[in-house]
Amino acid sequence: DYVFLSRTYGNGSGFLFGWAQFIAINPGNIGIMSYVFADYAISFLNACGYEIPAGWSVILASTSVCILICLNLLGLMVGKWAQNILTLAKVIGLAAIVVSGFYLGLQGAGDTILDPAVQASDAKPHFGLAMVFVLYAFGGWNDAAFVAAEVKEPGKNIPLALIAGTAGILVIYLLINFAYLWGLGYTGLLQASTPAAELLGNAWGNHGTRLISLIIMISSLGAINGLILTGSRVNVRLGMDHRFFAALAHWNRRVNAPIFSLLSQGVISIGMIVLVGTKAGRRLIDAPFTLIQSDFIRWEQYQDGFDTLLVATAPLFWTFFLLTGLSLILLRFKAPELERPFRVPLYPVTPILFCLTCLYMLYASLEYARGLALLGLIPVLIGVPLYWMSRRKP
Template sequence: MAPPGPDPQQTLSLRHAIAIIVGIVIGAGIFKAPSLVAQFTGSPGWMFAAWAGGALVSLIGALCYAELAAAWPHAGGDYHFLHRAYGRRVAFLFAWARFSVITTGSIALLAFVFGDYMSQILRLGPFSEALWAALAVIALTWVNLRGIQTGARTQAWLTLAEVLGLLLIVVAGLWLFVGGDGAAAGAAASGAEAAAGATDGASGDASGASGGAPSPAAFGLAMVFVLLTYGGWNEAAYLSAELKDSRRNMLRALVGSIAIIAALYLLVNWAYLHGLGIGGMAESKAVAADLLGVAFGRAGETLISVMVAVAALTSINATMIVGARTNFAVGRDWPALAALGHWHPGRGVPVNALLAQSGFALALVLLGSGTRGGFQTMVDYTAPVFWTFFLLCTIALIVLRVREPHTERPFRVPLYPLLPLAFAAVCAYMLWSSLAYVQVGALVGVGVLVLGALLLWAIDALGRRGARASHSA
């Protein structure tokens, strides 16, 4: 284990924690997933049931994480829980998967989303998207290297701008719902009806019943995208060592964040529905752009570009903040990676871990500039790995209840063990759904984990060799 150095300090307020969590969760997904959910559910009732169900599942999961984070506050978050429950090797594989797939892949994807939309406003030449993406990663890395307070303040302002952007979508829906300026409203209504009529058959085929109940497979696929859009609230665990009065505020941060996110998602989907209709939503390739275009014309198209760019920046910044904490925890536990375990006492950030994370993300941006597959590819690549470790973390709560029964738990999950088992069942179902859906992407994820296992073997071998040399001397 690396020699102890400066540790994280409790400097984050509840407001900062909520801003970071909301910023992580509300990303580009809410501008893409609603059309897919509408397609797979096929009716307004089932569509809203899916989004409300996603909020309920997230709340149950948050209660499980609140117990873990309140009992064992640590900058390593999930990594620390897995380490306590299953040992250092499983924890290392999680850290590797997070570094090589989950976190850096998310940063690179979101950076390309930012680049795609900024290039619609101002092109920087033939490689405009990649240049904007790289600039976003570099700029936000610089912001976070200045210190946790700078990163947290930046996050608060970005999250405010992001929420205001989503509220603009709600305003557009209200504008069309109450009639707009007459002519525009009539065009919107007729356009929505035409879109709905043209796509009723397609929506019915996708959902399994036109206007009725979707098939279990279709609803399960809709939930994959719903929970993907809700995903990220568990990142709050990485802030537990830096959150003031974390034993009480962690539960408040998780529940408060999910409540805000669920309210925004339901309002935004209501706006999409009343602006475009269920058929128009299912057919749309860019549902937010279509809604604002109907409501506000060309100005709306520019606004949506700015909104998505801000949403991408918000999620990148928040992901950088929490992602580097896993690398820091690994550096503290593994001597071969001790450089990652340096915490800058003045700035309150793991400098080397943050630089390594951003460097790998920039490498992915460079690779993706010629070969990226976009939103769908990242779902394929990350979903099976993500749900595997999410399932293990949920079971870890039960394992630690048995293994460490006398540990003080300021918060205990109500209805134990029913709620943890219910959330574990959801995780297992989502793992199965993602494996059945992604196929080739799942193989890539497995390949990455195998590479991590080989790296773990090499590090262990170096450690044993060093121990023998030290013993011989």
């Protein structure tokens, strides 16, 4: 994305993409997954007999980020070792959900998958909003481009990797959601705040709740760790290209890790967790907008920290995705002499369809986020003067 945007629209657009990743998108993703950890940690502790209030989610989410930042500060090898262990939990957890859902479904435990009365009253609403959350589950497929230069026969293997990877995620996604619907029923799934815990609790009792909550806690830690590991390295490129952020490029050779990049990423992530997860944080966000409208951001329509952070950062994500898709077409005219070892299948139909999809997703995410979109947009706009400052000669 960084290279495509810089070559198409100029270095400023590449800088804003890197800045958006640093200040909003990646910390937002870390915050999203940390809230998943927190929700299931509360479910686990409650199943163990401890009464943990929902307000603890901010504390638990922030703590998970702190611990994993410290782990990565110990060095790359420790981070990779932890990532391999944590990834295994995802496989076990997914298998447990599918088996439990099918087990309950075969016993007829759940109600009908989609009750006709519910279908008539509730099922028409927000297709675009649903797709924002659905496509978040498929996020990361584009990361194959990061290693395209190291892939043998990219014209053959990159499409194969993208198709096989996306198809695999699609199968898993459908299996998991069918297991939820079959095991809990539509109504049960609609009311579940931690559906995996409730599904396994129904199937195997309190032991099932504790087991899957623990597995998802470990799995979400793996996701957070992966975001920290890769995000901090992306920030290094921002520091290398723009002297104003040179500290981000500082690499500690003793532990083989970008210390300042990791620390700044942790601080921003925890800041976002606290801002959207506490009343004081929300009041702080609301303060600049009170002159415009008293309820400029309608917090009550967002269910929890996961929902809030995803909705706040989605418009940014789809904006840059759209610009990157357009750059593929524009570069054909702007730089026709560039070597293109990878041929886009069905060009220009494929990128046009991609851009139209991104445009619709941008509209859908903005329609739901409304004022909350400023939580991601304003920090990115601050990057405009920072870019000009970074260009000034000393």
